[in-house]
Amino acid sequence: MKKILRILAIAILLISFKSIEASAQVIVSIKPVRPKVVVVKPVKKRANYTWVDGHWKWHKRSQTYIWVKGHWVKNRRGHVYVAGHWKKVRGGYKWIPGHWRRV
Numbered sequence: 001m002k003k004i005l006r007i008l009a010i011a012i013l014l015i016s017f018k019s020i021e022a023s024a025q026v027i028v029s030i031k032p033v034r035p036k037v038v039v040v041k042p043v044k045k046r047a048n049y050t051w052v053d054g055h056w057k058w059h060k061r062s063q064t065y066i067w068v069k070g071h072w073v074k075n076r077r078g079h080v081y082v083a084g085h086w087k088k089v090r091g092g093y094k095w096i097p098g099h100w101r102r103v
Contacts, residue, residue, distance in 0.1 A: 029092040032056040032065045046072050050081045052098055076100050 041051045049072040056065040073081065084098035 027089060027092045027094055031086050031093050041070060048075050049073060050075055052081070053083060055084050055098075056095070057097075058095065078102060 041053070052071055052073050054070040055068055057068050058064075059066045075081075079100040080103050082099055082101050085096055086093045087096050
């Protein structure tokens, strides 16, 4: 009996970990379109900052996309900014957020 309970407990743990893993990634079949009003990168460059274009971000609570306006981010020494982009994956598209990559 104890052996069966132990196996059952392990199975429940494995299933719960799998469901957490599955909910951590959102795959969409159609990429969201850019909004009609787009904030364009300012002409004047800000010293030691990189411009991040506006983009859609998945909002878990409302289960919808929200628009994040373009903005400046402070540069990180020894890094280059990789802009967020949509990556084609099995079943649709996945948003890869912008991030800093060491050079």
